Amino acid sequence: MLNIKVCGIVQGVGFRPFVARLADEFGIMGTVANKGSYVEIFAMGDEVALKNFTEGLKMHAPKRSAIISLDILKVPDKDYSEFSIIESEREEGKIFVSPDIAVCEDCKRELFDKNNRRYLHPFINCTACGPRLTILDAMPYDRERTSMGEFPMCDKCEKEYFAPEDRRYDAQPVCCNDCGPEVYILGSNLKGKEAIKAVRRAIIRGEIVAIKGIGGFHLSCDATNEEAVAKLRKRKSRPVKPFALMAKDMDALSKIVKIPDEAKDIIESPQKPILLLPRKDNSPVAKNVAIDNPNLGVMLPYAPIQSLIFRLDDEDDALMPEILIMTSGNPSGAPICHTDEEAKESLSSIADVILSHNRRIRLRADDSVMGILNNAPYMIRRSRGYAPLPVMMNIDFKGEVLAIGGELKNSFCLAKNELFYPSPFIGDMTDLRSVIALKDSVNLMESLLEIRPEIVAADPHPLYNTSAVAKELGLPVFFVQHHYAHILSCMAENHEYGEVLGLAFDGTGYGEDGAIWGGELLRVNATSYERFAHIEPFVLAGGDKVSREGYRIAIQFLYEEFEGDEEKVFETVKKLDLATKEEFSAVMFMLNNNINTAISTSAGRLFDGASAILGIRKCSTFEGEAAIYLEFAAEKFLAENPEFTEDMFFPNNSESFNGIMRTKRIMRELLKRRLNGENPNKLAYFFHKALVFEMLQSALWAKEKTNIKKIALSGGVFQNQLLTTLTKKALENNGFHVLTHSLIPPNDGGIALGQAFAAMAYLNKK
Ligand SMILES: [Zn+2]
Ligand SMILES: [Zn+2]
Known part of the structure; x- marks a missing residue:
């Protein structure tokens, strides 16, 4: 007999009757019950019937439901003589x-x-x-x-x-x-249908509007109107970062992006996330919506008010654009506006018209964002529609935990016994308004979920605002190293509780030696980790600015390459058009005098440096820009050369691996070939391949020492789908079982789950 726990949106969507019908179809005996946070099934039958039954659960679930996890355990048979629906019994x-x-x-x-x-x-x-x-x-x-x-x-x-x-x-x-x-226009008497009309007219005129939705305000305008989009970019001080789009319906959507079958279900799902899909060549969307970007982030209306913006059964319907920009209404860095006061203060300088309503938003929730990897969702921002669905851990945990999350893309996680509830997306904690939002949201979620934490997990970075918030709570603080938390979150999502190797490739995380980590191979279990290998350490010159200015990393590599010979360095800087004389001198001053420098093994920064050397992006206007465009360049090369087989920089690799991923020789080779005039897109692809090769070498080396064949991939760098695909393939071809993320983001938005896992394991070890 099987004990099946179905977690997800399975409440109030006709899930139990569906299970009963399915059981009848395959002659299954047993029960189905609503347990509050999940649906529990006991299913008894022969092997083939049980297999068909469980397949059917996944394949034919009611349209409005969404299965987040399906956990199956074999248990001893009982004497069922039929299949019945048991009335709801909420477990304590x-x-x-x-x-x-x-x-x-x-x-x-x-x-x-x-x-x-x-x-x-x-x-x-x-x-x-x-x-x-x-x-x-x-x-x-x-x-x-x-x-x-x-x-x-x-x-x-x-x-x-x-x-x-x-x-x-x-x-x-x-x-x-x-x-x-009721809906109304802020600062006017317009209400109801008249208010919606006014917003539609503004959009048609090419103006910017703000619209209060489910989890906060959006900023919106006609996505086919280049001037309107340019105006929004200017007012929001957002020169390059792509805007999300909302299409009137599937028909309108299919005109702007290619929609594979597996994407269709996600786009139309009850969660209605923003999905990144390849844009169509002849799409009517203005070029400046997603500049030089092969993808568009798209969604369908999920609040009735959004449907009414597109269609009001009046004379303006014919004039209304079918595609609108729908981007979070927030001042840069701050959380999404959710009250009229916030909207007035922060959005009135951006939007010409603000459409609000008097149903209060108690907890903010940004739109969730995901891509598709290997036919499955690949979460980038987990928020509206998914939070606070729990991740269920099949471990007998007892205790209550708060994990406060990371500093960027913060979300937190509350856990009680085996249920772990990741929060909606909060924001970047470098902004004090986000810190206040974090505290409010923690209080509210604790009361909603009836969780009284005994311990709070946090990142050990001494300067993080999240750590300060954690310390203020008056609870014991349990620190979890940043990349350890990443790997644990990937394990938790995959229900893997043993020992694994983990490749944590990331932007920034505080290392236990005080250096900035981010290109790590760890050996991990729920209660401890060991740093096994990492990329070659390099110097970061310029503190916080480095993550936005990849040219500094490129200069630093040249500086090492030419052993501090400034003239030679500057000659190459000029050849590659990396920096002005002033920028160059500033970096040199820091390097020569060891001022404002730090030691780093950050893979994210390595991508920035490579992007700069290849002339793809010298600086980033948003987090990850240089790395994202490096990935686009590599993908472009691959798309144009599908038969390309030249495999590696270093085909005759005789050097044996000794625990350091040899990234400097990759950078050296990139530089050499770039100066020889080779195609930067091809070199971008080479960079990915060479890095994958080093990760594979380190994994093989660790496997030989530990005999562990399971390996988890996590960290913000693995938002890069090309890198993730290549790494997974290389590892699998060499006998590894590879764990990747799906519904929990690989970036810092996912680490709270890992922190909570570590803290809960700690509580249960004592
Ligand atoms: Zn309905
Ligand atoms: Zn009524």
Whole structure:
């Protein structure tokens, strides 16, 4: 018999009846029960039937559901004589807080049905859709404890709410045109349909608008209007970083991006994340939406108000663009605006018109962002639609833990026993407004999930604001090294609790020796780690600026290469057009006098240096820009030369590996070939291949010493899909079992889960 735990959006979406039908089909005996945070199935039958049954669970689950994990255990048979649905029995201490769910097809149909009493109602929802986490004040989940508490239901809504056969039965945010919240334009008298009309007119005129959605405000404009996009870039001080897009519907979407089958399901899923997809050549989207970028980040409307912006059944429908920019409405570095006050203060200098509404957002939630890797989601930002779905650990853990997360792309994680709840995306903790948002969100989530942490896990970096927040809580602080946390998070996501090797390739993380780590091979288990190998250390000159100015790293490599001969260095700097004389002198001064320098094994910075040497990006206007465009260059080369087989820089590799990944010779070779005039795109590809070769050598070396064949890939550098694919393939070809991320980001947005894992393991070891 099998014990199956299904975690995900399996509540209020007809999941249990579906399981019962499936069991009947294959002659399975047993039970299905709603356990609050997951659905538990006991299934008894012969082997083939059980196999078909579990396959069916994954393949044919109801459209509105989303299975996050499916854990299967073999257990002894019981004497079931039928398959039955057991009434909900919430297990003590297991809390289910649903993520927000995008407007469903039934509600969308009603929204545009002139005869329906919710015709054009911007807040239409039902049992299967609508806001959840973002409107919750406290548990249990009842209307009074949500932002809907201040909107008493009218008689008609109340009737639906209490009728078990109605599709709005027990739907806490249910409302209608008579009793629901209202949309309005900030600073004017325009309300309801007139307010939406005004926003549509502004968009048609090429203006910038702000729109309050589910988890915060968006900034929006016509994505096919280059001037409007340029205006938004200027006002938001965002010269290059791509903007996310929202398309009216699948039809409009298919005009701008290529949509593989596996992407279709994600795009239309109840989570409605932003998905990165290859743009079509003849796409009508303005070039400055995603500059020189082969991909576009796209999503479909998930709040009814967004559908109404595209379509209002009036004369402007014909003029409305089908593709809009929909980017988080926040001042650079700060969290997404979620109140009228914040919007007035921060968005009125950017947006010409602000459309708000009076349903309070209790907890901010940015849009989730993901790519697709090997036919599966590859998360970049895990937030709306996914948070706070728990990761279930199949370990008998006892205890309550808060993990405060990292400094950039912060999200935190609360854990109770075997359930680990990653929070929505909070932001970059270098901004004090984000620090305040972090504290607020921790308080609210603790109360919603009824978790009272005994211990708080944090990054040991002495200057991180997150560490300061952790220390203020008055709880024991448990420090978890940054890259150790990365590997643990990948293990947790893959339900791997033993011992693994881990390649943590990352931008910046505080090393136990005080250096800046980020190109590490670790040996890891839940309670300890060992640094096994790393890339060759190099000097970073210029403190924090280095991560934005890759040319400094390139100059430093030249400086070492020419053994401090400044004239030779500058000659090459000029040849490669790396820096001005002043910039060059500043770096030289630091290197010569050892001022503002640090030792580093950061793979992220290595990418920046390579990008600069190849003339792809000397500086970055946003985090990771130089590395991203280096990846694009390599991918472009590969796309144009699919038959290319020349494999490596160093085909006759006789040097034996000794624990240091030989990255300096890679940089040396890049430089030599670049100066010989070789194609930079080809060299970008070589750089990836050469780095993969070194990672493989280090892994083989560690495997020989430890006999561990499992290896996890984590860290922000593994957002690079080309690198991840090449590394995985190389390792698998050499007998490794490779663990990669899927629904937890490989970047710093994912480390809180790893921190929580370490802290929980520590509590349970004592
Ligand atoms: Zn609905
Ligand atoms: Zn009503």
